Amino acid sequence: MLTKRIIPCLDVDGGRVVKGVSFIEIRDAGDPVQLASYYDAEGADELVLLDITASSDSREIMLDVVREVAERLFIPFTVGGGMRSAADVRLMLEAGADKVSLNTAAVQNPDLVGEASDHFGSQCIVVAIDATAVRPGDPPVPCADPTLALGSSSRWQVYIHGGRTPTGIDALQWAIRAADLGAGELLLTSMDTDGHQTGYDLDMIRQISQTVPIPVIASGGAGTPDHFLDALQDAKADAVLAASVFHFGTYRVKDIKDFLSERGVPMRPID
Amino acid sequence: MAKTTVAIVDYDAGNLRSVQKALEKFGARAEITSSAAVIEAADAVVVPGQGACDSSMRNLRERELVDPIRDSIASGRPFLGVCLGLQLLLDASDEGEEPCLGIARGRCRRLPGGQKIPHMGWNQVVWRKQHPFFEGVPNGSHFYFVHSYYADPEDSSIIAAATDYGVEFCSAVAWDSVAAVQFHPEKSGSIGLKIYENFVRCASER
Numbered sequence: 001m002l003t004k005r006i007i008p009c010l011d012v013d014g015g016r017v018v019k020g021v022s023f024i025e026i027r028d029a030g031d032p033v034q035l036a037s038y039y040d041a042e043g044a045d046e047l048v049l050l051d052i053t054a055s056s057d058s059r060e061i062m063l064d065v066v067r068e069v070a071e072r073l074f075i076p077f078t079v080g081g082g083m084r085s086a087a088d089v090r091l092m093l094e095a096g097a098d099k100v101s102l103n104t105a106a107v108q109n110p111d112l113v114g115e116a117s118d119h120f121g122s123q124c125i126v127v128a129i130d131a132t133a134v135r136p137g138d139p140p141v142p143c144a145d146p147t148l149a150l151g152s153s154s155r156w157q158v159y160i161h162g163g164r165t166p167t168g169i170d171a172l173q174w175a176i177r178a179a180d181l182g183a184g185e186l187l188l189t190s191m192d193t194d195g196h197q198t199g200y201d202l203d204m205i206r207q208i209s210q211t212v213p214i215p216v217i218a219s220g221g222a223g224t225p226d227h228f229l230d231a232l233q234d235a236k237a238d239a240v241l242a243a244s245v246f247h248f249g250t251y252r253v254k255d256i257k258d259f260l261s262e263r264g265v266p267m268r269p270i271d
Numbered sequence: 272m273a274k275t276t277v278a279i280v281d282y283d284a285g286n287l288r289s290v291q292k293a294l295e296k297f298g299a300r301a302e303i304t305s306s307a308a309v310i311e312a313a314d315a316v317v318v319p320g321q322g323a324c325d326s327s328m329r330n331l332r333e334r335e336l337v338d339p340i341r342d343s344i345a346s347g348r349p350f351l352g353v354c355l356g357l358q359l360l361l362d363a364s365d366e367g368e369e370p371c372l373g374i375a376r377g378r379c380r381r382l383p384g385g386q387k388i389p390h391m392g393w394n395q396v397v398w399r400k401q402h403p404f405f406e407g408v409p410n411g412s413h414f415y416f417v418h419s420y421y422a423d424p425e426d427s428s429i430i431a432a433a434t435d436y437g438v439e440f441c442s443a444v445a446w447d448s449v450a451a452v453q454f455h456p457e458k459s460g461s462i463g464l465k466i467y468e469n470f471v472r473c474a475s476e477r
Contacts, residue, residue, distance in 0.1 A: 002394045002436055003413065040460070045393055070288060076415055076458045096288055098458065121285065121322040123389050123417045184389055184417075215387045238387060268393040268413040271461050 003266040004232045005045040005239035006253055007217060008246045010035055011052050012081075015061040018052070033068045039246070040075050042253040043270030047073070048101070048187070048241060051081030052162065059088075063095045070096020078126055080187075089116045093124060101126035101187055104160040107167055107174070110181055117182030126217075127178040128187040130163050131156040131171035131204065141168030148173045156190075156204050163191050172208055179212045186212060187241065189219040197223025197244060199230060206235040217241050225251065225259035232265050274300040275475040278313035280340065281305045282330040284320030284355055289457040293464055297471040310339040315349040315474035318356035319457075321417070324379070325367030327355055337372065344374060344449055349474045351404065351466075352451025357422050357444065360451055366420050375444065377424035386437045389419045394442075396432045396454065402445035404469045405431065412462045414454035416442075421453060448473070 010017050016030045036047055049069065051062045059082065066079055079092050080101030092100050106113050106127050117125045134150060134157050141157075143149035148169045150157055156171035175186055188208055190201030200221045209216040218237035222228060222245050231237045245251055257267045277299045279287050287303045294301035294317070301317075302309055310316055318340065320327060331337050344350045352360055359371045364379035371379075382388050393413040398405065421440035424430060431450065432443035442453045450470075456463030 002390065002392050002416075005392050071292065074289070074293070074457060074460055074464060076417075076455075093286055096286060098286070098289075122419075123321055123391070124285075185391060213384075213388060215389070215391050238392065 001266045003045070003268045004237075004260070005217075006043075006228070006256055006267075007046045007048055007239055007241045008039045008044050008253070009048040009050060009219070009241050009243045011050050011243065012062065012065060013053050014058055015065055032065050033072055036069045036077070037072050039253065040073055043257060043268075044075065044253050045268055046075060046239070047077040049077060049079045051079070053082070058082075063091060066092060066095040066097050078187075080126070080128055086112065086115050086119055089120060089125075093120055097124075099124045099126050099185070101128040103128040103130065106178065107158060107160050107169065110177065113178060113181040113183055117184065122182045122184035125183050126185045126187050127183040128189065129171055129175060129178070130159045130189045130191055132159060132191045133201075133204075138166075141166045143168030145169075148177060155207070159191060171204065172211060175208045175212050179214045183214060185215045185217065187217045187219055190221060193221030194219070195244070196221055199223065199227040200235065200237075200240070202230055202235040205231055205237050209236045209238070215239065223250075225256055228256050229260060229263055229265065232260065233263070274298060275315070275471055276313045277301045277315045277317060277471070277474060278310040279303045280310065280316065280318045280331075280336060282320065282327055282334060282336065284322045284327045284330070287319055290317060290319045290353065293457040293467040294471060296464065297468045299471045299474070305334045305336065307335055307339040310336065310343060313343070313348070314477065315351070315470065316340060316343045317351045317353065317470075318359065319353040320355035320359075322355060323367060324355070324358060324364040324371060324420075325369045327359065328367075328369040328371055331359075340372065341374065347448050348477065349404075349470060350449045350451075351470050352449075353457070354418060354453060354455060357451035357453050358420060360444070361422055361424065364420060374449075375424050375429060376426060377422065379420040380423050381420055382418075382440070383437050389417055390436045391417045393459075394434050394436060394454075396434055396442050398432050399430050400445065402431055402450050403473050404445070404450045404466055405443070406469050408462060408465050414442075414452075414456065414459040414463060416454045418453060
């Protein structure tokens with residue numbers, strides 16, 4: 001049986017992992033290469049490296065990080081952040097990433113998703129969607145594509161630029177479109193729950209995961225083992241991503257896997 | 272003693288460095304190549320790859336690599352196919368129009384609907400028969416998969432393993448010195464590396 005995946009996420013800024021990882025007994029917890037190896041040994045099923053550096057001249061630094069991580073890892077890893085073109089995607093895959101995730105660039109230029117998936121295969125193209133719940137009184141945002149625009153039944157709005165810019169796009173419609181365009185997987189982050197450790201946005205994950213034909217990674221809000229269980233069992237996510245809960249050592253990957261296994265969620269055993 | 276040489280066939284079908292790294296870990300001199308001469312001279316051949324059947328077969332033909340691959344297999348040198356490298360061994364694929372290598376009878380079919388496609392993640396492999404490349408890999412081990420089509424060989428005696436994803440599909444074939452797997456052993460942690468270790472050992476013992 002296909003197991004559900006546990007995916008730690010490393011935020012990388014200028015080649016260094018940020019978001020306090022001081023608990024880990026390795027010499028340099030800010031070193032993405034050491035941390036990636038650590039999580040591999042911990043039993044992570046995959047890793048995500050997110051380049052959150054603002055400046056574009058850091059591209060080379062991230063490529064070096066990816067090359068070094070690729071030398072050390074024998075599990076799959078996804079790299080996201082800052083890629084704007086098929087050429088950027090190619091560089092990242094050639095550096096050793098197994099998959100790339102596209103966010104802002106995919107929204108601004110949806111053809112990029114199709115182009116990248118035709119060139120490199122849909123299996124390596126992840127579309128990352130950051131969204132928040134639509135609230136009454138949200139200022140209207142013009143959306144160029146009426147088929148994606150927020151409507152009266154819309155529940156979540158897509159944001160880009162690291163969550164700073166609303167798009168007027170309905171997250172469910174964008175998820176369906178991204179899958180049609182050739183994405184092999186969706187990485188779905190609720191900005192409402194992200195960083196709060198109060199649980200994933202189960203409604204959003206459930207609705208999107210049950211609508212699209214491709215795997216969905218739930219992201220944003222993991223704080224306890226029950227949160228992982230809810231996202232996988234109740235909201236039907238195919239994988240769960242978490243950062244703080246692992247980085248701060250609240251739980252180890254093994255704790256989460258044991259908890260989920262005992263409750264009937266299929267897990268890959270740790271070597 | 273000279274190092275065992277392994278040719279990793281490069282036909283523009285994905286990143287091959289992780290396969291190279293896995294082979295090097297066990298002492299092989301592994302070369303990523305689209306040269307027929309390198310394939311002909313190698314002790315063993317690996318055909319990895321991800322992506323579409325049609326463009327991959329066209330690339331193999333344009334680079335004149337089909338005959339060297341066939342010849343290497345016919346000579347009894349160890350051969351390992353990974354992912355697309357398994358699918359291409361058959362006659363054809365539902366995914367495209369181009370004939371595939373036709374080294375084994377059968378075709379690739381799309382995974383049935385009603386579940387997420389691609390089949391992406393760690394799934395279990397149940398062995399149907401033994402092969403030296405799979406020695407020491409316990410029944411039910413988890414490997415990393417990512418694919419939308421699966422191999423459906425006509426001759427069930429070459430099926431070496433099965434995996435369940437809505438349908439029970441053939442996740443490995445093996446005969447003589449040939450084996451091919453639908454999963455990615457180079458992305459499956461230490462259990463996956465065991466297959467590369469066995470492969471390099473078999474290549475060095477010839």
